Each structure stands twice: as C-alpha cells, then as structure tokens.
Amino acid sequence: MKHTISVLVDNKPGVLARISGLFSARGFNITSLAVGETNDPTVSRMTIIVSAEDRILEQVQKQLHKLIDVISVSDLTKRDYFERELVLIKVNMARTTKQKLTKLLDKFSATILSSSKQGAVVEVVGDNKEISKVVKLLEAVGIKELVRTGRIAITS
Amino acid sequence: MKHTISVLVDNKPGVLARISGLFSARGFNITSLAVGETNDPTVSRMTIIVSAEDRILEQVQKQLHKLIDVISVSDLTKRDYFERELVLIKVNMARTTKQKLTKLLDKFSATILSSSKQGAVVEVVGDNKEISKVVKLLEAVGIKELVRTGRIAITS
Numbered sequence: 001m002k003h004t005i006s007v008l009v010d011n012k013p014g015v016l017a018r019i020s021g022l023f024s025a026r027g028f029n030i031t032s033l034a035v036g037e038t039n040d041p042t043v044s045r046m047t048i049i050v051s052a053e054d055r056i057l058e059q060v061q062k063q064l065h066k067l068i069d070v071i072s073v074s075d076l077t078k079r080d081y082f083e084r085e086l087v088l089i090k091v092n093m094a095r096t097t098k099q100k101l102t103k104l105l106d107k108f109s110a111t112i113l114s115s116s117k118q119g120a121v122v123e124v125v126g127d128n129k130e131i132s133k134v135v136k137l138l139e140a141v142g143i144k145e146l147v148r149t150g151r152i153a154i155t156s
Numbered sequence: 157m158k159h160t161i162s163v164l165v166d167n168k169p170g171v172l173a174r175i176s177g178l179f180s181a182r183g184f185n186i187t188s189l190a191v192g193e194t195n196d197p198t199v200s201r202m203t204i205i206v207s208a209e210d211r212i213l214e215q216v217q218k219q220l221h222k223l224i225d226v227i228s229v230s231d232l233t234k235r236d237y238f239e240r241e242l243v244l245i246k247v248n249m250a251r252t253t254k255q256k257l258t259k260l261l262d263k264f265s266a267t268i269l270s271s272s273k274q275g276a277v278v279e280v281v282g283d284n285k286e287i288s289k290v291v292k293l294l295e296a297v298g299i300k301e302l303v304r305t306g307r308i309a310i311t312s
Contacts, residue, residue: 148192
C-alpha cells in the first residue's frame with residue numbers, strides 16, 4: 001500500500017542521508033520525495049511517498065522517531081489531506097503551436113512559461129491523477145524534458 | 157555561491173541515500189532537494205540547491221559522475237533556466253476572511269484549496285522571490301503549517 005509520510009526534521013547536514021539510508025536499508029524504493037524548509041528556517045519538512053505493508057512501515061516510523069534531528073513523523077494516509085505536485089515540461093513544438101498547446105491544457109492548472117520553435121516550457125500543478133493526464137496529453141505532442149518536484153501533502 | 161544541480165539517476169532503491177550521503181560527507185547542507193520520476197519511470201531526476209565554492213562543487217560533480225546509477229549531472233547555474241517551487245500553506249483564519257485572503261494573493265500564482273474557520277489551505281507556485289513574498293504576507297496573517305516541494309529547474 002502507498003503511504004504518504006510527513007517528517008519534520010532539524011535543517012542540518014546529514015539528516016536527509018540518514019533518513020533515506022533508513023528506507024533504502026529496508027529495500028524500500030521511495031516513489032517520491034520532497035524536502036523544503038518550513039516557515040522556521042531551522043526546521044525542514046520531508047514528504048515521502050513509499051509503498052510498503054502497514055506493519056513494516058510502522059517499524060520504519062518507530063526507527064525514524066529514534067533518529068536524532070527527527071522532530072515528528074506522521075502517516076497522512078488515513079487522514080484527509082491535499083496532495084499536490086509541480087511539474088515542468090519542455091514540449092517539442094515541431095508539430096504544434098502555442099495556441100493549440102494552450103487549448104490542450106485548458107482544463108488543467110497549467111501555465112506556458114515560454115514558447116519558441118525550439119520548444120515550450122509548461123508549468124503544471126495538480127494531484128497525481130491530473131499530472132498523469134497532462135503528461136499523457138503532452139507525450140502525444142512530444143516531451144523533450146520533464147522535471148517533477150515530488151508530491152507534498154498537508155492535512156485539510 | 158548557490159548552485160542548482162540537476163542529476164539524472166536510475167530509479168532504484170539506495171540511489172538517493174548514496175547521493176545525499178556524498179553531499180553530507182562533505183558537510184554541505186542541501187538548501188532544497190526534489191526527486192521525481194521523469195517521463196521514463198525507470199529514470200528519476202533530482203534537483204539539488206546547494207551552497208558551495210565553485211572549485212569544491214566541481215569535485216562533488218566528478219564524484220557524482222562516478223556513482224553507479226547516476227546517468228548525468230549538470231550545473232544549471234550558468235545557463236538560462238526556469239526555477240519553480242510549490243508550497244502548501246495552512247493559514248489561520250481567526251483574524252481574516254476568504255475574501256481578504258483572495259485579495260492579498262491576487263498578484264501571485266496562488267489558489268485557495270479550502271477555507272473554513274479552522275483554517276485555509278493555499279497552494280502557491282513561483283520562483284524563490286515570489287514564494288518568499290507570499291510567505292511574508294501570510295506570516296502577518298498567521299501560518300499554522302507550511303510544506304515546500306523544494307525547487308525544480310529546467311533549461312529555457
């Protein structure tokens with residue numbers, strides 16, 4: 001089962017390495033990871049999406065709690081929360097126009113940041129399903145490059 | 157100097173731990189890190205913002221290149237690129253209204269995802285300066301929780 005884990009940590013060198021090491025030692029592949037400072041610059045929040053059985057993940061959460069510099073760990077999976085991701089996509093413009101691209105992205109929270117014959121750069125925000133739909137639509141046009149932030153989540 | 161490093165890696169367990177370990181072994185604190193799959197699910201892209209002298213960072217780049225599972229490393233700092241970040245902010249609504257909040261966020265790429273007496277959840281996308289401005293404005297209202305994705309970048 002996929003879990004969305006939110007970890008509050010001290011913003012210090014080595015914390016990320018210890019936490020990602022803990023997951024990889026268990027052979028977990030992290031589907032998505034995002035780390036950023038909170039409004040307190042001495043504290044960062046990591047949002048980790050990982051697939052694991054509930055029982056095994058509980059053990060990992062306990063081990064996370066024991067790590068120095070870990071302030072709190074919460075599994076948002078069973079709570080109400082918003083999950084969002086930002087993606088930047090460079091689109092091949094050889095077979096399309098800016099106008100067509102605008103129309104294609106009409107229903108999504110997407111912005112064309114730049115557009116030239118060399119390619120257009122599109123910014124998209126959404127939940128996992130919306131992002132997947134946009135990527136599928138743009139794959140048909142031609143994707144030259146794609147960068148995702150990884151998902152972040154906040155309780156509603 | 158702040159560097160924006162974009163690293164293409166095989167999407168396998170342990171890669172993140174090895175890369176973040178390499179940075180922390182040098183005592184570098186990563187300001188921001190984002191990892192997400194590319195349009196090829198076997199390949200992920202990490203965007204790392206790190207402060208370091210040019211000379212030292214070149215050595216780290218060389219060591220990154222040597223790591224198994226690292227496909228390519230590029231320092232975007234000296235190129236033209238878009239840098240963006242997504243932030244979710246839970247705002248205290250005790251001293252404001254949804255209408256006032258909408259007006260306050262008018263000039264930014266911000267969306268109010270939910271709003272009640274308990275608090276409003278706001279989604280903001282922008283470059284580092286824009287995000288800083290929004291955070292400052294909302295701090296005056298009252299921030300209950302803040303989650304950042306970390307910055308991603310794409311060449312323009």
